[in-house]
Amino acid sequence: GENVGLHLPTLSVQEGDNSIINCAYSNSASDYFIWYKQESGKGPQFIIDIRSNMDKRQGQRVTVLLNKTVKHLSLQIAATQPGDSAVYFCAENFGYSTLTFGKGTMLLVSP
Amino acid sequence: NAGVTQTPKFQVLKTGQSMTLQCAQDMNHEYMSWYRQDPGMGLRLIHYSVGAGITDQGEVPNGYNVSRSTTEDFPLRLLSAAPSQTSVYFCASSARQGDYGYTFGSGTRLTVV
Numbered sequence: 001g002e003n004v005g006l007h008l009p010t011l012s013v014q015e016g017d018n019s020i021i022n023c024a025y026s027n028s029a030s031d032y033f034i035w036y037k038q039e040s041g042k043g044p045q046f047i048i049d050i051r052s053n054m055d056k057r058q059g060q061r062v063t064v065l066l067n068k069t070v071k072h073l074s075l076q077i078a079a080t081q082p083g084d085s086a087v088y089f090c091a092e093n094f095g096y097s098t099l100t101f102g103k104g105t106m107l108l109v110s111p
Numbered sequence: 112n113a114g115v116t117q118t119p120k121f122q123v124l125k126t127g128q129s130m131t132l133q134c135a136q137d138m139n140h141e142y143m144s145w146y147r148q149d150p151g152m153g154l155r156l157i158h159y160s161v162g163a164g165i166t167d168q169g170e171v172p173n174g175y176n177v178s179r180s181t182t183e184d185f186p187l188r189l190l191s192a193a194p195s196q197t198s199v200y201f202c203a204s205s206a207r208q209g210d211y212g213y214t215f216g217s218g219t220r221l222t223v224v
Contacts, residue, residue, distance in 0.1 A: 008151060034211055043115075043201050043215030044154070089153060091211070098144070098169065099211055101153035 008087060010106045019077040021105045023090035028071060030092035034099070035064060035075045038087045047075070047088075077107075085109045113137050117202050117216035124192040124223045132187040132219050134202030140214075142205045143185040147171065147198040148218075154201065160185055161208045192223045 013019050025033065031052040036044035050057045050064045050073075057064050063076040073090050087106050091099040118133045136143065144159035156169030160179040174196060176188040185204075189196060199220050203213040 032211060041217070043203075043217050044213075045215070046212045049212070093211055098156050098159060099213070101146075101155075103151060103153045 008104050008106045010108060012108045012110065013080050015080060015082060015109055015111050017080050019075075019080045019084070019107055019109075021075045021077075021088050021107060023073040023075075023102050023105075025071050025073055025090065025092045025102070026100065027092060027094050028068075030094045030100075032093040033064070033066060033073050034091045034093075035062075035073075036089045036091060036101075037084075038089065038104070040086075044089060080107075080109050082109045082111055115202055115204055115214050115216035117200075117219050119219060120217070121220050122222070124189070124221065126192060126194060126223060128192050130189050130192065132189070132200055132202075132221070134185045134187065134216060135183050136185075136202075136204040136214070137183065138204065138206075138214065139182060140204035141182070141207045142210065143179065144169070144203050144213075145175070145177065145185070145187045146201045146203065147196075148201060149198050157187065157200075189221075192221075194223045197221060197223045 034049045035047040037047050038044045048059045048064050055066050061078045065074045087104045089104045090102045115136045141162045145157040146154040155171050157175050158177040160166045163182050166177050199218050201218050202216040205213050
């Protein structure tokens with residue numbers, strides 16, 4: 001929704017730059033992680049996932065890095081475009097439980 | 112292929128009124144869920160269903176009821192609306208429990224005055 005971005009950390013970048021969005025997750029036993037993108041007025045959209053037996057996974061222009069030692073997840077977006085402007089959420093899962101979502105980071109891309 | 116459809120998109124209720132938020136999916140997904148999203152907070156799970164006839168509570172179920180009489184539909188009922196239920200509500204589905212590549216609807220923005 002439009003008010004999702006209030007009170008969120010914000011990352012501002014120029015078009016063409018690489019963006020890195022960080023997430024600290026809460027449960028050291030979590031074994032599956034997802035990044036979602038939420039554009040204004042829309043529902044979250046799946047971007048990329050990673051399992052805990054991996055430390056890196058690449059998609060189209062996106063890379064997710066997982067550091068289990070410090071419970072940290074990052075999303076790297078290469079050659080950021082104005083269409084990448086959105087709120088980005090990480091989510092974690094343990095076992096067969098439901099997803100736990102982070103609070104999100106707003107990415108603003110200037111032309 | 113419509114995916115996940117939520118209606119209405121916007122709703123204003125008075126305190127104490129009841130209403131039903133509709134969610135329908137046409138992907139034959141077994142798993143469906145309802146989240147609420149408040150400013151500065153992550154999505155919080157209200158209720159979920161792993162198949163027709165089966166529902167369970169999430170993190171914030173109080174004040175909400177659900178039922179799952181068909182695979183396609185998963186309505187969320189507000190029994191007696193309160194200002195604290197002002198939020199954006201999202202319905203999500205996936206092929207089965209344990210499949211976390213959720214497909215989300217576009218949301219319902221609810222204001223309780």
